Amino acid sequence: MTKYQTDFLVIGGGVIGISVARRLKMLYPEMAVSLLEKEADVGFHASGRNSGVLHAGFYYAPDSLKAKLTRDGNYAMREYCQRSQIQVNACGKLVVAKDADNLQGLDILLQRGRSNNIDLQEISAEEARQIEPRAKTFERAIFSPTTASVDPACVMKSMRKDAEAEGVQFHCGIAFKGRTERGVQTSQGEFRAAYIINAAGLYADSVAREFGFSTRYRILPFKGLYIYSDEPAGAIRTNIYPVPDMRNPFLGVHFTVTAQGAIKIGPTAIPAFWREQYDGFSHFQGLEVLDILSRQARLLWSSEFDFKRLAWEEMHKYSKSHLVNLASALVSDIDSKLYQRWGKTGIRAQLLDIETQRLEMDFVLEGDSESVHILNAVSPAFTCALSFSDYVCDYIQKKLN
Secondary structure, eight states, X not given: OOEEEEEEEEEOOSHHHHHHHHHHXXXXXXXXXXXXXXXXXXXXXXXXXXXXXXXXXXXXXXXXXXXXXXXXXXXXXXXXXXXXXXOEEOOOEEEEOSSGGGHHHHHHHHHHHHHTTOOOEEEEHHHHHHHOTTBOXXXXXXXXXXXXXXXXXXXXXXXXXXXXXXTOEEEETOOEEEEETTEEEETTEEEEEEEEEEOOGGGHHHHHHHTTOOSSEEEEEEEEOOEEEOSOTTSSOSEEEEOOOTTSSOOOSEEEEOTTSOEEEEOOOXXXXXXXXXXXXXXXXXXXXXXXXXXXXXXXXXXXXXXHHHHHHHHGXXXXXXXXXXXXTTBSSOOGGGEEEEOOOEEEEEEEETTTTEEOOSOEEEEOSSEEEEEEOOTTHHHHHHHHHHHHHHHHHHHHO
16 A cells, blocks of 8 residues: 655644644745545544634633633634634623522632633623623622633634644645554555654544553544524623533533634533533434443542533433523523524543543643644633643653653
8 A cells, every 4th residue: 555754744634633734834834744644635524513602711720721821722713713703793701690508619710711811801790791791690790801702613714824824734625544553554555654643633532542552532522403593693792601610611501602602501511421422313323432431430420520410411402492491590581483593513522530430620641753643622612722732842842752
């Protein structure tokens, strides 16, 4: 079979993979940087299916990678979009309290925001209604002025164009099959590389195990669904989120305002039965079903984050009326008849520590002098893509020196 030679080989054509490839080409302009993507184009999976929200960075524990990378990533992505003439909706975000029990959660978010040096405004319920007249909150709320929305598909198209202009070689429609002595085996022959970067998203753990990594981690997929509103653009001015459950990495059902001003509610975090369970039985993988079901069964009886409760609550969100009812706690005057259209399904490639039965809350990397494996690049990875790529490339440089 044909052998292809390169210096750096990135596996995965999502926003992280492309950003890392571009950064490597900038750092090593004389070296060949290649990107391998199994689909016909980039951004087919999480990067092209995410909400498009550019997060500010106040949800995350101050000592986490997410905290360190989100603020800078938000700024860098907004600057990139403006420079590339990609529409940015600087609509901000309200985090509202449903009742008195939520006030402590607001205080935690405010403290994290201050620790992470994030611009946050603690506001009254009346001030929240001045920002968004339909917002419902108990006593007070948080406003994040640096939260924004973009169109992920536009970002991915632009980043590929830029990467190709910079000299990154794209190889789409070619799937990873396994490791070889000097590189990787693909559906189109061997790709030999001096260094390999695994940014394979839903299959990052499988690729990593070929290199001796991810021994204690497995991807546990969760299905994210949004319902789109038929209300006119601008009917809600800002993103509106609840206080999240700090025990898991999901932010709860909320209102998202898209780059074009459209409104959607979601997402769900429904346990998926195979990794690419987007629609019906598309991409069905029997062995994956058996493996994932066995992990979910163990989590039902023994997990740090009460998987049984989470699964039960999330499965109910297949009901549009239930999802709309949950969202109605955040916003007044919601007409359920205007919320009937499901959006494109996304799958969250959530990492599970199989030793502790705990969902990983932070980004996770493993690697050595031959390869690096980005194992947990879930939200806010889209926001963080540019700052995250700097971090990954610093990691690579240290391993190579």
